[in-house]
Amino acid sequence: MTDITMDRAHRPDALARARQNLLGQPIPRIEGPAKVTGTATYAYEGAPDGIAYAVIVGAPIGSGRVTAIDTATAEALPGVIAVIHDDPRIVTGGSNSQAQAHSDTDTIFHYGQPVAIVVAEDQAVARDAAKRVVVHAEPGADRFDAGAQPVQRDHGIGFLPAIDIGDLDAALERAEVTLDRHYTTPVHFPAALEPHASTVRWDDGKLTVRTSNQVIGSASATIATALGIDKGDVRVLAPFVGGGFGGKTGVGPEVILAAIAAERIGRPVKVALPRAQTAYLVHHRSATTQRVRIGADRDGRITAFAHEGVAAQNDDASFLEPIPFGSLPLYAGENRRFRTDLVRVDLPATGAVRAPGEAIGSFAVECAMDELAVQLGLDPIALRRINEPRVDPVNGKPFSTRRLVDCYDEGARRFGWDARQKRREGNWLIGHGMAAALRGNFTVKAEARVRLDTDGRAIVECDMTDIGTGTYTILAQTAGEMLGLPIDRVEVRIGDSDLPASAGSGGSFGAGSACSATVLACEDIITELARRMNAAPEDLVLQDGCVTAGGRSVALADLIRGESIVATGKTGPGAETKRTSQASHGAHFVEVAVHAVTGEVRVRRMLGVFDIGRVLNAKTAASQLIGGMIWGLSYALGEAAEVDTRNGHFVNPDFGEYHVAVHADVPPIEVHFIEEIDDHANPVGAKGVGELGISGAGAAVANAIHDATGVRVRDFPVTLDKLLAGLPNL
Template structure:
């Protein structure tokens, strides 16, 4: 077994000398045909014989205690098999990123908390019967408004500690220019398309669950703990997951309830959360209040930087939104303060959702940088250039790779960023005011424990096995590409098996660490196989050349099948963080550029185009990487303009818990988006040289939209999402808006795509 503990910069010989040419190529997802044809088997679609269906009964109030449950009417309904309540193993509260809430308690942490489960012969009967269960409660504290809750500073939860470096007050007092502004963001739902669902059944004393879950190894342990059984009696299957976005990293209550119900009735049971229940039984991103203070000299060199926030959590939760996570190493400045305080509420748990920290922290940080640049009379890019750190400003560690300046330069070139930014509110296209904006992107990079088994079959095919999941990110394809490149095999000769806890363990999909970690485990397993092939060729591993199923060394070329002579070769690669990850500061970087149009009468905002340039180390698949980045940029549009989960602070209920009223971005909202990569293999990050991609695209995207809105209108919005009523303030001065700001340094030209309304997307060009 190979184990890479990152105690040195690591460049695998197999990738150095690879000749197959599949790694990095924009290969279409190998599992795509199964998904579009319906052959892919998702959690709720799995149908063992004699399966029963279940529906969850939720608490009718937002806080307090359950005093009694009357299930008689439900039990009398034809087709009802059982109504289960009072089991000490039943989960209370919603799932969050630490795994499971408390079990078997009568305390109510939030509205909709599971208090019973109804099992019936079909789904309609189960749901109808669940509505007949009567739950009596006594009242509680009803803390439903996080903005009105007391703020706790010494709360002891979350993984990001308070950071204080230097005397902030003194540094701000000594600064020539000080910015001090507050920004807010609302609650966000994970909003995965596939329902949170589980099909559970028992085979003797062993539990099998097919579940929509991102991290099945951790899920296995959590389920076993909840049920009071050994982990080796639990098998979790998740070969296909229809999106997760953090909401499926923990074990949802529906999974444990399905297992309890299946045990009780002696039949398979399946549960799928209705969309409106998902708001209560799946964690969400906390709303936040963020204060940014930046002190700098007259030339814009930052000396003091503070990012202080308040986020919410219920009494059962241990996660706290790491709001400043993306801003820790982003800009220079010797004096620094980063802290997140806590507001306790009686609401569903908050947890990791779509780039926890960076997605919303960048709204404040990148908005503040835009405001500071204006006060200083600097271009927003120039301010960022002047504050690009040479080493990590907190730890002093060298960066493994950091191409942020290149991302600014290349992004500005591709977008057509002008030499002089037009005056806010000065550019008009009919009734539409046009503006441009930009923001930096950063996502910390991690390599985590992961294992993969690679087997080279006697016929020269390869099989890759790991319990890693594919949540739509392309895991099947990129692992096939890594193995194919290492072993010299076309992609169609590599089979990848995922999503089964009987396979070697990985850390699953989440945190943007999946591809780099699982891919590195595949590299290390392949290296062991290459060493065995080298022995058969009487050559050193680095002298092997593998392509199209043939091995060449010392002028001799042999097919893999002939070289194996009926044998199989198998190895397990294992990767884990080590000294190298501690020696360097590692992150993925990027720059995002946006053009918007704002209607001067209605305040309606339309994003007309976006350009992003990103540094993610080795690009494992150009198509899937770009897909993920584009998805993040689309989230940025939605976060900036529409996503807002609203709580009725009288009851603790969500006003808009479904896609009908919680508005994610749809096709009509998404403009022309360009994604480009500046590729530099990061040999310090992991054996495959790749850094995180999945959550980088959302970082800074929304901030770039908001900065562009300001440039279009002159209205600075600090409370997300931006509403048309915020922008409509421009109506009062719309007659002052002109096509040019009069400095005669820029032109508006039209690109080749005329389809984007309103008018045509414009490009900003400096005049020679």
């Protein structure tokens, strides 16, 4: 077993010598045929013998205490098997990121919080019965309006502490040019296509959960803790996951309730959350208020930079949206302040949604930089170049790799930035905008097992998940590259908690970590192959299923001699992670048309250039970035969950009213790469992709709208009603 912690910059020798030419290639997803033919089954598909169906009953008020639950009418309905509300393990919290039992099981933290579960012979009966359960409750404080709650500065939650460097206030006073702006973002839902669903069953005291989950290794531990059983008695399966966006990184309360129900009735149980209920049982991104202050000289050099915000959380969860996370290393400036304050509310838990911090913090910072460029009479790219830091301005660490200026230059060239013209085409006002993108890079613990079988085929195994990101394909490419095998000679097995523990899909660390563990396992296999060839590992050439050394070429199947070679690779963070500042970078460019009469906005073009270290698969990486860019567009123009501050309900909890971008909203999108392998990041040299594309994309749209109209909207999304007030003056 090879075990590497990143104590030094490391590029495995065998990877540098590889000749199969698989990594980086735009190979189609190897599981694609299974998905389009329907043979790739998801969490709710299939019906084990004796299956029963479960529906969750939620709290009828937004805060207070449950006083009684009347189940008689529901239990009398034909087809109802059980109505369960008396099990102390019932998850009353509703924090999707950390399902747990509570000692105070009567407290209501938010509307729709699980208080019971109905189990029936079919789903329709279960839904009907759930409506007949009567929950009696007495109201509480009813803190539903985040803007009306006191702001807590010393709250002690979240992973990003407040940062103060230098004397910000004095620097702002001395600055020749200052900018002080406030921005707001609304509640956002992680609206994955596949619903939050699970099929659970007990066999001889052991629980099997087939679920839609992004990180199944930690899921098994969470489930075991919540149910009071041993982790070894829980197996979690998630071979195919239809999107997650952070909402499936933890274990939802529906999983625990379904397990309790299956144990109670002695039969397998299925549960799937309806869209409206998902809004209450799955964490969402907090609404925020943000303030950006910048001080600069007249040439545009920033001397003071502050990004401060306020985010919300309920009393039952400890996550706090890290609003300035992407701003920390983005621009130079010796006097700096970053902080996120807290308001407590009686709403469902807020949690990590795709690119926590960067996705919405970039709205404020990148729009503020655009406003400063206008104030100074500078091109927005020129302002950013002037303030490109040489080292991380927060901690002084060197950057592992940073090609952000190259992203500006290449993006501007491809987009035709210097030739752009603000113009009018009939009633359509045409404008252009750009923004920077940044997503912090992380290395996490990951293991992978690789077996070279007697027929010369390789099998890669780990508990990673594929949430539509291409995990199956990039793991196959990695092993094939290392072992000199065509892609169809590599099998990938993932999505099973019984397999070696990997990173899971979240935080943009899954691909780099899992592929690095795979590389290290393959290095051990190559060492064994070299021994059998009586050669040094560095003298081996592996290509097209053959091993060549010293003028002799042998087929892998012949060299294995009837006995498989198995190796495990393990990687994790080390001194190198602490020594360098690591991030993925990019630049967005957008053209919009705004109707001068109606305020309608049409995005005509989007282009992004990105620095993500090694590109593992050009097609899947581009797909991830395009998805993020579309979501940034969607955030900029439409997405907003509205809270009824009278009762704690979401006014628009489903796809009928929560407006996500659809095909007609999305223009042609181009994605290009500035590739530099980052040996400091991990052994495979890849940095995070999945969350980078959303960072800055919405701000580029907003900046383009301002360029077209002269109207600056700071309360997102930029809907036509907010534009109309400014348009008559054009």
